[in-house]
Amino acid sequence: MASSAASWGEFSWLHGEILGEKSSNTLRTILDYLNLFEAFVFYIVFLITKKSSSSERRRGWFNIGISGFCALVSIEYFAAIIYFIISKTKGLNHLNWIELFVRGLIWLALSISELVRGSKWITVLKSSWWIVFFVFVSLLKITNLVKSRSIEILEVAPWIGNLLIFICGLRNL
Secondary structure: OOOOOOOOOOEOOOOOOEOOOHHHHHHHHHHHHHHHHHHHHHHHHHHHOOOOOOOOOOOOHHHHHHHHHHHHHHHHHHHHHHHHHHHOOOOOOHHHHHHHHHHHHHHHHHHHHHHOOOOHHHHHHHHHHHHHHHHHHHHHHHHHHHHHOOOOHHHHHHHHHHHHHHHHHHHHO
C-alpha cells in the first residue's frame, strides 16, 4: 500500500478502515448515506407525530450515558477535522473531510435520538434504526478485522457506541 492516506485505495488515517478494496469503502459510504436517510426520516416522523406519551418511563442514567457517549464519538469525528485543518496535513482531502463530517452528524443524530421521547411508533422507528446500524457496522468491522487482523484504538469507541445503542434498541422493543 502506498503511503498517501488521501486517496481511495489506501489505508484511512483515522478509524483503521481498510480502503484497499473499493467494496469495503463503498459499503461504508452506502452505510453513511443510509444512516443519514434514516436520521432524516426519523426526525420528519418525529416532527409530524410530536405528541408525547405520558405513559413513557423516565429516561434513566443508562440512556443519558449512552447519549453522552454518542456525543463524544461525534466530537471525535469533528475534532479530527479540526486537527487536520490546524495541522495542515495533506492526508485530509475533500472526500475525507466530507466523510468525517457526515459521520459526526450521524453520531450527533444518534445522540439526540437517544433522548427523544414520543409515541410508540417513534420508539420502534428509532430502535430499528439503532439495530440496523449496529448490524451493518459490525458486519463491516468484523470483515475488515478478519482481513487485516488488526483494529486501531480509535475504531473501538464507535463500535462500543454501536453496541450500547443496539442494547437500547433491544430494550425499547
